[in-house]
Amino acid sequence: MSTLDQTAARRRAFTPNWPARLFFLAFAIYLVYAASRLGFNLERMSYGLEHGQRFLARMFPPSFARSELIISGIVESLQIAIIASFFGIVLALPVGFLAARNLMPVWITWPMRAFVALCRSFHPIIVAIIFVKAIGFGALAGVMALIVASVGFISKLFAEAIEEISLKQVEAVRATGAGFFAVLVMGVLPQVLPRFIGFSTYQLDSNLRNSTMVGIVGGGGIGATLFTAYQRFDFDVVLAILIVIVGMIMVAEIVSGWARRVFQ
Amino acid sequence: MLTPATANDVTDKGDAAGDALVLRHLSKEYRAGVPVLKDINLEIPGSGLTAIIGPSGTGKSTLIRCINRLVQPTSGEILYGGQDLAKLGGAAMREARRRIGMVFQEYNLVERLTVMENLLCGRLGYVSAWRVWLRRFPQRDIDHAFSLLEAVGLAGFENRRADALSGGQRQRVGIARAVMQEPKIILADEPTSSLDPKTSVEIMELLRNLGAERNIPVVVNIHNVELARRFATRIVGMTGGRVVYDGSPGDLTDKDLNTIYGGENWLE
Numbered sequence: 001m002s003t004l005d006q007t008a009a010r011r012r013a014f015t016p017n018w019p020a021r022l023f024f025l026a027f028a029i030y031l032v033y034a035a036s037r038l039g040f041n042l043e044r045m046s047y048g049l050e051h052g053q054r055f056l057a058r059m060f061p062p063s064f065a066r067s068e069l070i071i072s073g074i075v076e077s078l079q080i081a082i083i084a085s086f087f088g089i090v091l092a093l094p095v096g097f098l099a100a101r102n103l104m105p106v107w108i109t110w111p112m113r114a115f116v117a118l119c120r121s122f123h124p125i126i127v128a129i130i131f132v133k134a135i136g137f138g139a140l141a142g143v144m145a146l147i148v149a150s151v152g153f154i155s156k157l158f159a160e161a162i163e164e165i166s167l168k169q170v171e172a173v174r175a176t177g178a179g180f181f182a183v184l185v186m187g188v189l190p191q192v193l194p195r196f197i198g199f200s201t202y203q204l205d206s207n208l209r210n211s212t213m214v215g216i217v218g219g220g221g222i223g224a225t226l227f228t229a230y231q232r233f234d235f236d237v238v239l240a241i242l243i244v245i246v247g248m249i250m251v252a253e254i255v256s257g258w259a260r261r262v263f264q
Numbered sequence: 265m266l267t268p269a270t271a272n273d274v275t276d277k278g279d280a281a282g283d284a285l286v287l288r289h290l291s292k293e294y295r296a297g298v299p300v301l302k303d304i305n306l307e308i309p310g311s312g313l314t315a316i317i318g319p320s321g322t323g324k325s326t327l328i329r330c331i332n333r334l335v336q337p338t339s340g341e342i343l344y345g346g347q348d349l350a351k352l353g354g355a356a357m358r359e360a361r362r363r364i365g366m367v368f369q370e371y372n373l374v375e376r377l378t379v380m381e382n383l384l385c386g387r388l389g390y391v392s393a394w395r396v397w398l399r400r401f402p403q404r405d406i407d408h409a410f411s412l413l414e415a416v417g418l419a420g421f422e423n424r425r426a427d428a429l430s431g432g433q434r435q436r437v438g439i440a441r442a443v444m445q446e447p448k449i450i451l452a453d454e455p456t457s458s459l460d461p462k463t464s465v466e467i468m469e470l471l472r473n474l475g476a477e478r479n480i481p482v483v484v485n486i487h488n489v490e491l492a493r494r495f496a497t498r499i500v501g502m503t504g505g506r507v508v509y510d511g512s513p514g515d516l517t518d519k520d521l522n523t524i525y526g527g528e529n530w531l532e
Contacts, residue, residue: 172372172438175332176445177362177389179355185397186385190376 063236073222080142080221081211085204088150096158119152124210128219142219146207157199165191197263201256208252212245283345284309290340300326302505313482315492318502324485328451332364362389365442369454371434373426380422383409386444412440432463452484468495
């Protein structure tokens with residue numbers, strides 16, 4: 001049955017993907033190289049663990065002695081996050097529409113996509129530093145930084161969601177003689193609204209976390225308190241603040257879950 | 265944004281008997297030098313059901329979409345109600361579109377909207393975007409929608425979401441949406457191709473009856489020759505982007521079908 005063997009050999013069900021294999025090999029080599037360059041080894045890790053043990057020991061028990069300071073900080077963080085999310089979402093809606101290539105001509109989408117890319121280029125902390133330098137210390141700088149981050153994130157994903165909609169539904173709405181805005185309201189928005197809500201609640205979540213951080217660079221909120229506590233080696237206060245932050249994020253998780261269910 | 269014309273203005277434009285739709289030298293090339301429609305000359309009278317039959321890819325959908333300008337014709341005229349639809353743009357084109365109802369092969373309902381909202385989509389050419397956003401449609405439109413739901417056999421379905429309906433139910437909503445426009449003509453692009461045989465017959469009956477009751481001419485693209493014979497008052501056969509048959513269903517012979525579809529054996 002040599003002919004059968006021959007055809008079996010020739011007919012391979014799965015052809016090997018040599019470029020992919022080469023890529024993974026190169027990646028593995030780079031991983032080993034990079035780890036050796038950074039001193040990422042067992043010796044360094046065991047030293048680090050010892051250090052960590054001492055650090056953890058000083059954290060317990062958490063100290064809520066300065067709870068007034070912690071509460072006012074966390075309240076400010078919450079305000080920063082909610083205000084930034086609101087304006088970020090409101091701005092991201094038109095920006096996302098204008099950046100969708102299946103709805104808008106290229107001379108609108110191109111600058112819009114460039115603007116979105118610019119918003120996304122920098123970490124919120126870097127944007128916060130810029131705003132602190134530009135408009136001074138305080139919550140306003142933090143709010144502005146997080147608005148930029150929100151617009152960047154939501155409008156990019158929103159534009160992509162719009163580009164994936166079913167154009168058949170849009171065509172049918174257009175065929176009724178509907179104008180541009182009526183097509184948006186009845187043909188486009190119903191298809192993307194649940195995803196927009198999803199992105200927005202995710203961004204609110206993300207803003208809550210980031211709002212605890214912008215304070216480190218002077219953008220207001222609990223971050224400043226946290227940073228001071230670190231610098232004064234008040235690790236028990238640090239732990240207290242961290243616990244409060246975790247609590248806030250968990251509550252936010254539950255609330256955004258409700259929001260998503262309300263809007264399906 | 266929309267010119268606030270009342271329904272009466274629209275009714276005045278075409279007379280009760282219904283205008284004829286005249287296509288003159290209509291051609292369409294999606295890519296230069298590759299015509300899909302070649303010099304179509306056709307007159308569709310102001311009443312009755314015209315079926316357009318022909319093999320897939322022969323330009324039936326393109327022809328129908330040229331009429332309401334979802335597709336831009338390359339050359340030729342579309343004369344209707346004293347206008348050349350091929351030359352309209354902007355607000356004038358939208359105003360022409362709202363007098364032309366369209367029914368789609370895959371229903372093309374807005375899936376996440378309710379049946380009522382989909383029906384009211386038929387009024388988008390008449391109602392301002394702001395009122396649409398707030399869902400403040402005129403009571404007259406809402407009453408009309410309820411009576412149409414009953415007419416298409418979907419009474420009580422108004423709050424169901426379109427994606428919860430079966431194919432036949434969706435197409436009924438699609439037809440009701442087209443009739444909501446109070447159109448002067450209805451175009452249907454393969455309205456039965458996604459449906460089972462029994463539902464297909466029901467949908468064709470619905471199209472014919474609604475058209476006859478309201479004196480709206482209906483143009484249907486259809487694959488199924490039997491359905492075309494049964495429901496049409498006139499059959500147009502197309503092949504290769506040209507009209508090769510135009511006559512009554514009774515006169516359509518096997519020889520004509522061979523000219524339209526090519527080959528012979530499939531008729532056995």
